Structures are given as C-alpha cells and as structure tokens.
Amino acid sequence: MARDGTPAPAPHAGGEPGAGAATGDGPEILVEGISKVFGRRDVLRDVSFTVERGGFLALFGPNGAGKTTTLRIVATLLSPSSGAVRVAGHDLKDDPMPVRRAIGFISHNPLLYRDLTAEENLRFYADMYGVTDDGRRIRDLLERVELSHRRFDVVRTFSKGMLQRLAIARALLHRPRVLLLDEPHSGLDPHAVDILDGLLDEIRSEHTFIMVTHSLRKGLELADQVMILDGGRIVFRQTGQVAEDAFAAVYREHVHEGALV
Amino acid sequence: MSLGMRQYRAMVRKDIIAELRTKEMVVSMFLFVVLAMIVFHYAFTVRGSVRLSLLTGGMLWVVFVFGALLGLNRSFVHEKDEGCLDGLLLCPVDRVTIFLAKTTANLVFLAIIQLLAVPVFLLFFSTSDVVSNLPGLLAVVVVADIGITTLGTLLATISMNTRSRDLLLPIIFLPLIIPLLIAAASGTAKVFNGDAGLSSLLGVLTFLVVYDAVFLVLAYGTYDFAIGE
Numbered sequence: 001m002a003r004d005g006t007p008a009p010a011p012h013a014g015g016e017p018g019a020g021a022a023t024g025d026g027p028e029i030l031v032e033g034i035s036k037v038f039g040r041r042d043v044l045r046d047v048s049f050t051v052e053r054g055g056f057l058a059l060f061g062p063n064g065a066g067k068t069t070t071l072r073i074v075a076t077l078l079s080p081s082s083g084a085v086r087v088a089g090h091d092l093k094d095d096p097m098p099v100r101r102a103i104g105f106i107s108h109n110p111l112l113y114r115d116l117t118a119e120e121n122l123r124f125y126a127d128m129y130g131v132t133d134d135g136r137r138i139r140d141l142l143e144r145v146e147l148s149h150r151r152f153d154v155v156r157t158f159s160k161g162m163l164q165r166l167a168i169a170r171a172l173l174h175r176p177r178v179l180l181l182d183e184p185h186s187g188l189d190p191h192a193v194d195i196l197d198g199l200l201d202e203i204r205s206e207h208t209f210i211m212v213t214h215s216l217r218k219g220l221e222l223a224d225q226v227m228i229l230d231g232g233r234i235v236f237r238q239t240g241q242v243a244e245d246a247f248a249a250v251y252r253e254h255v256h257e258g259a260l261v
Numbered sequence: 262m263s264l265g266m267r268q269y270r271a272m273v274r275k276d277i278i279a280e281l282r283t284k285e286m287v288v289s290m291f292l293f294v295v296l297a298m299i300v301f302h303y304a305f306t307v308r309g310s311v312r313l314s315l316l317t318g319g320m321l322w323v324v325f326v327f328g329a330l331l332g333l334n335r336s337f338v339h340e341k342d343e344g345c346l347d348g349l350l351l352c353p354v355d356r357v358t359i360f361l362a363k364t365t366a367n368l369v370f371l372a373i374i375q376l377l378a379v380p381v382f383l384l385f386f387s388t389s390d391v392v393s394n395l396p397g398l399l400a401v402v403v404v405a406d407i408g409i410t411t412l413g414t415l416l417a418t419i420s421m422n423t424r425s426r427d428l429l430l431p432i433i434f435l436p437l438i439i440p441l442l443i444a445a446a447s448g449t450a451k452v453f454n455g456d457a458g459l460s461s462l463l464g465v466l467t468f469l470v471v472y473d474a475v476f477l478v479l480a481y482g483t484y485d486f487a488i489g490e
Contacts, residue, residue, distance in 0.1 A: 077347055079489075100353040111348030113339060115279040127271030128352035130264045154282070170348070 026089060028053040028178060028208040029074060034083030036069055036232075043069050044080070044232045051225065053177075056209040058219030061229035062255050067212040070229065071180050074210065075105050088177050101129065104176035104207070108186035110167035114156040118147055118166055121155060122173060129174035141169040145199065161192025168199055179203075181211040185218060216251065220244050230255050268354045272362030277369065279339050286332045287370055294328040294378045302385040317386045318450030322442050324378070326409065326435075329371050333413040334430055336367055337421040346421075346488075356485040360414060364480075367410040375402060397462050398452045404469040405445035411473060412437055415480045418487045444468045 027050035036044040044066045051057045059067045072078045074085055076096050085092040088102040105111070112121045119138060126134035142148045145165040150158070158166065164184065171179060184200075185193050200222060213219045219226065220242055228236040228251060235254040262270075280286055301320050340346040349359065413434060420429040448465035459466075480487075 075351060077350055097353040100351060103351065105347070105351050107344065107347070109344030109347070111344050111351075113275065113279060113345055114342055115282045115339065116275065120275075120278060124271050124275050125348070125352070127267050128349075128354055130267065130353075 026086065027051060028055065028088060029057075029210065030084075030086040031070070031074065032084045032086075034070070034073060034080040034085060036066070036073065036078065037081045042232055044073075046083070047229070047232070047234055048083075049225075049227060049234070049237065051208055051210060053208055054205065055225060056204070056211070056223045057225045057227060058223035059210060059212045059227050059229060060214070060216065060219060060251060065229040065255075066232040067229050068182055071182050071210060071212050075103055075180050076100055101174065102177045104171035104174070104179045105182070106164075106167055106171045106179065106184050107182035108184070110155075110163040110170075112155050112163060112166060112170060115154060117152050117154055118142065118158075119151045121166065122169060125170050125173050131174050137173060138169075141172060144202075145169045146195070159192075160187050161189060161195065164188060164192060164196060165199070168196070172203070177208060179207045179209050181209065181213075183212055183214065185213065185215060216244055216248055220247060228254050265355060265358050268352070269358050269362045269365075272349075272359065273365050273369075276336075276339070276363070276366035280366075280370065285338075286335045287373055289335070290328045290332045290370065290374045291377055293331055294324050294374055295381055297324045297327065298378070298382055298385050317382075317453045318448070319446040320386070321382055321449055322405070322446045324382075325371070325375065326438055326442055328374055328378075329367075329409050329413060330431055330434060332370050332374075333367060333410075333417045333434070334427055336363060336414065336417050341421065350488070356488055357481055359488060360418070360480050360484040363418070364410050364414040367414055368406055371406050371410060375406070394452045394455065397459055398449065400459060400466055401445055401448040401452065401462060401469070404466055404473060405441055405448075408441045408469060408473045408476065409438065411476045411480060412441075415476065415484065415487060418484070441469065441472050444472070 029049075029051040031047060031049050034044055034047050035042065047066070047070060049057065059070065061067050069078060073080050074087065074092075076092055076099055079093065087099045090096075090098040090102070092099050113124070116124065119142070122138045122141065123134060126138060131137055138151075139148070142151050145168055147162060147166055147169070150162065155163065155166065184196060188196060197218070204222065209222070211219060211222065224241070225239045226237065226242055226247065227234055236250055298320075301324070305316060305320075337346070340349060413430075416434050416437075417430055420426040420433065423429050444465050448462050448469075451461060451465075
C-alpha cells in the first residue's frame with residue numbers, strides 16, 4: 001500500500017478542446033489494481049492511481065521498476081493481466097478507440113517514419129486520427145515546434161532534438177486530452193532540452209499528463225503528483241508540490257533500501 | 262470518405278512513398294527474380310532438348326514466391342524503425358484495416374516485380390503465344406498474388422516481433438504456400454502450353470479463390486492478436 005501525502009490541488013481548467021469526449025465526471029485517468037505478468041515475471045503488482053483533469057503525474061523509479069509498462073498499458077499498447085484502466089471516461093478494455101483518440105504519446109523513440117518528410121509524417125498521422133483541419137493544423141504545429149523551414153525534408157536528416165520536436169507536434173496533432181511522456185528528455189542536448197521544456201510549459205495547462213522520468217528536477221518542476229515505482233509496486237506517492245531535496249531523500253530511502261510503504 | 266478508408270489510403274500511400282524513396286524492397290526482389298531466371302535458364306537448357314513448356318509454370322511461380330518472400334521479410338522494417346509500429350498501434354484504427362493496407366502495399370510491390378519480370382521470363386523461356394492467352398494468365402496471377410500477399414502479410418506480422426524473424430517467416434510461409442504454388446503453376450503451365458481458355462482454368466481459379474478466402478477470414482479473425490503484444 002502506498003503512502004499518500006497532501007491533498008491534490010484543484011485541477012487545471014481544460015484548454016484546447018481534446019479528442020475523445022469524456023463520459024461521466026470521474027478522474028481523467030483511473031488505474032485500478034493493474035498487474036502485468038510477462039512469462040513468469042511479475043512486472044506490475046496491484047498498481048492503482050488517479051490523475052484529475054489538468055493534473056500532472058510524474059512517475060519515478062529505477063530501471064525495470066515497471067514505469068514504462070504502466071505507461072504502455074494506459075496508452076493501450078499493452079493489456080493488463082488484471083485490473084482496469086479508464087481514460088477520459090472510457091474503459092480501456094471494452095472501448096479502446098476513444099481512449100486512443102484521447103491520448104498523445106511522446107517517448108524517447110519519435111515514432112516517425114525516417115523516409116517520409118516532416119509534413120508527410122504529420123499528414124499520415126492526421127489521416128490516421130481523422131483530423132479535419134489537417135493542413136492548417138500541420139502548419140501551426142510546425143511553426144510551434146520551430147520546424148516550418150524543414151517541413152519538406154526527409155526525417156532521416158533530422159537531429160535528435162529536431163526529431164523530438166517533431167514527435168511533440170505528432171503527439172499534439174489530434175488535440176489529445178491526455179499526454180503520456182516516456183522519458184522525453186532522453187538523449188537530448190541542453191538546447192533541445194530547453195526547447196522541449198518551453199513547449200511543455202506552454203501546453204502544461206491544456207492537457208492531463210503522466211511523465212516517466214529519471215530526472216527528479218524535471219519531474220518535480222512540472223508535477224502536482226509524484227509516484228515512485230519499484231519492483232512493480234508503488235512504494236511512495238504524494239500530491240502537491242514537492243521540494244527536490246526532500247524528495248531525493250525519500251527516493252533514496254524507498255528505492256535503495258527497497259522499503260514498501 | 263469514411264475514417265477507415267482515409268486510414269487505409271494513408272497507410273498504403275505511406276508504404277509506397279517510403280518504398281519509392283528507398284527502393285530497397287523492389288530492387289532486391291527484382292534482382293533476385295531476374296538472377297533466378299538466369300540460373301534456371303542455364304540449368305535447364307544445357308542439352309537443349311528439354312520441353313521447357315512443362316516446367317515454365319513451376320519455374321515462374323517458384324521465382325515469384327521466393328521473390329515475394331524477400332519483400333515480405335522487409336515489409337515491416339519501416340514500422341519497426343524508430344518504434345513506428347507503436348505509433349501505428351496508438352492510432353484509433355481497426356487492426357484489420359492495418360492488415361488490408363499492408364497486404365495492398367505488398368500486392369502492389371509484387372505486381373510491379375511481375376510486370377518487370379514476365380517480359381524477361383518470356384525472353385529466356387519463349388513459349389507458345391502467351392499474348393492470346395493473356396486473360397487466363399492475368400486471372401491466375403491476380404488471384405495467386407492475393408493469396409501470397411494475404412498469407413505472407415499475416416505471417417510477416419506474426420514473425421516480426423521474434424528475434425529470428427528472417428528465418429521464421431520462410432519456415433512458416435513455405436509449407437502453407439505449397440497448395441497455392443501447385444495450383445498457380447498448373448494454371449500457368451496450361452497458359453504456356455496454349456490450351457488455356459478461361460473455362461479450362463476454372464478449377465484452378467476456384468481453388469485459388471477458396472485459398473484466398475480462407476486466409477482472408479483467418480487474418481480477419483486473428484490480426485488483432487497477431488499485431489498486438
């Protein structure tokens with residue numbers, strides 16, 4: 001069982017209209033007792049949490065803790081061995097299509113086709129999500145991520161930072177309500193990190209977030225809820241702003257001493 | 262246009278644009294097909310007395326099946342690069358639409374190879390008047406191609422997440438393609454022997470259509486599982 005901290009702050013007002021209409025007034029993301037078994041290995045054990053609309057959950061933990069598996073389950077890329085997940089009011093198992101429409105996913109892999117241009121990639125995803133104003137939306141997003149001048153260049157020629165910016169445009173293309181970020185800063189140079197952080201600040205109030213990260217500072221800056229996973233279990237969670245020094249001590253205590261709270 | 266049709270067209274267009282830019286799949290398939298024909302040409306014309314029309318149907322389809330296998334092995338390479346398969350699976354798209362789009366793209370690539378390879382084949386193995394029997398040949402080729410790409414796309418999907426996918430695909434694909442190979446070779450041999458109106462190919466074509474239908478239904482029922490975890 002996890003230790004709960006202070007109460008969560010009031011959720012942010014929703015900004016940009018999100019894809020995937022919500023049903024009901026529940027939390028934007030509801031994860032109830034999910035477990036995941038790969039072969040004989042328990043990767044997740046009875047993980048439960050909620051994220052309110054406009055909330056930002058930062059998920060920490062050592063390698064192999066189950067963070068990415070949790071994120072991939074919420075993203076519908078993996079199905080849980082047991083438990084239930086609801087996103088934007090839709091059950092992931094019974095009704096996955098609205099869940100997919102509601103989610104934007106950014107990982108350290110850009111999920112872009114290397115032999116297509118930036119515009120062709122975005123046009124492809126616009127078609128896949130049924131974006132109606134695709135031409136204008138693609139232009140706007142390319143401007144927002146400062147890649148308009150490279151729109152007709154094949155993605156194979158892009159730097160890691162440019163790829164990640166284009167990946168952000170891809171993830172925002174269909175106006176998702178929920179953004180799932182899997183170590184988005186991984187492999188970026190400081191300049192690219194600054195651009196990514198600027199973009200995250202800009203869209204912070206428009207979406208609900210779950211971010212998996214190893215960077216305590218990055219996670220704590222943005223999050224209003226933090227969670228530590230270790231060995232497939234939640235070993236700590238707290239809502240509200242958390243001081244970096246205090247959290248670093250908590251992290252060391254729980255992860256390195258393996259304590260379950 | 263419905264969302265499903267828009268998604269289908271986007272996936273086919275994406276595969277064709279990527280292939281036009283790299284030409285990896287089509288060039289390797291075409292080179293293999295032509296080289297195999299050259300090998301067959303010298304292997305079977307040493308004594309100059311063999312009635313090649315008895316063998317040409319089989320030769321042609323052996324070359325096409327192995328050529329198609331080369332392409333099928335590469336058909337998910339673009340999806341695996343940079344995690345694009347995850348990007349595709351995150352989209353609100355019916356998995357059967359992904360299958361149909363992939364099969365269509367593979368069918369287009371195989372048809373391009375055949376358009377280029379058949380004239381080369383006729384050059385090496387000049388048989389009877391194929392032009393007058395063209396409708397029969399086209400019918401056999403189209404129905405057999407649908408079977409090859411339907412089965413091949415399904416099995417390429419199953420094998421893509423395994424470590425030994427280059428080895429696994431031929432091992433599971435070749436035994437299952439043998440019935441189609443026999444029927445297509447038999448139909449094509451009839452065409453090359455000059456005794457094939459569409460009516461005399463009816464049995465072969467019916468078998469091939471049933472074969473295609475079986476694997477289309479199988480893919481429809483299992484593709485969600487095949488492309489998932």
